[in-house]
Amino acid sequence: MRCVSDLDTNGGPARPEETQPSAWRAHPSIRKVVISLWGIVVACAGWAALVMYIWDTHLSLSSMILNASKTQTWSFIPNLQDGKINYIEYIMSSSSIGGWFVLFVNMVIVQGPLTIGLHCSELIANVIRDERQWRCATGRKGLRIATNPVKTIFTHPICLVLFVAKPFLHWMFGLSFITSKYVIDGQLQMLAVIMTIPQNLCIALFIFACFFTFVALRRPRGPQPAAYGHVQTLANLVDEWSPVMWWGHKDDGIPYCHAGTSDHPLPDVKMDCVYAGTVTGSLVPLS
Secondary structure (H helix, E strand, C coil): CCCCHHHHEEEEECCCCCCCCCHHHHHHHHHHHHHHHHHHHHHHHHHHHHHHHHHHHHHHCCCCCCCCCCHCCCCCCCCCCCCCCCEEEEECCCCHHHHHHHHHHHHHHHHHHHHHHCCCCCCCCHHHHHHHHHHHHHCCCCCCCCCCCCHHHHHCCCHHHHCCCCCCCHHHHHEEEEEEEEEEEEEEEEEECCCCCCEHHHHHHHHHHHHHHHHHCCCCCCCCCCCCCCCHHHHHHHHCCEEEEEEEEEEECCCCEEEEECCCCCCCCCCCCCCCCCCCCCCCCCC
């Protein structure tokens, strides 16, 4: 009786465990996603430090300009007109296609990592959602094979968090990375990119990364082996397919007991017994 993280074992007999390995340990891609999320947080903090340094060093010579460390600059929604926000601005010519291309490249370079990081966060949400669904097999109602995918998205807390966080974080990014234009006599003359201090975005990303790190490190409770949506592992653990399945203790054997699935509720596995494992080499590493 093996879970998905037992990739280097031979699938031999084993005793049930009270807790199962986390998604961080079982799924190498989860580790990459979590590390990339923290990389985005660090990059955002570097962005804030760079804007504060340039503003305080080169742009705060006038008495009309606030110091970068003053609390007035930490408004949730920045207003460039009131003079109480720190920012840097660089201007590009709009007289040719090249100016628009440079603006597009700037947006891709700055916003691209955030977009990719939030998109990859769906991997964590999907893996945890699949594991939660699989663990219904030890519940009173059992595991239903046919489910509504839209319903599962709006009933799973992690999916709801991601559903709300993605547009919210992109909106906060838009408050920190602003595109503007200079028009003279009705003609577009220049394009401008304004970068404010993204302290609110950095704090929100920090909370987001902490949440998904906690989710990835959390270990499921119970003796039911964790699968995290891994098809081969599920194929090894499911020995009877039915529209509604239950997983648990099936047979007392000598010298090993047997656990599996059935179309009716099964008793809990016996924690003091040794259960037969999977076929040697049946588990494959996750990619």
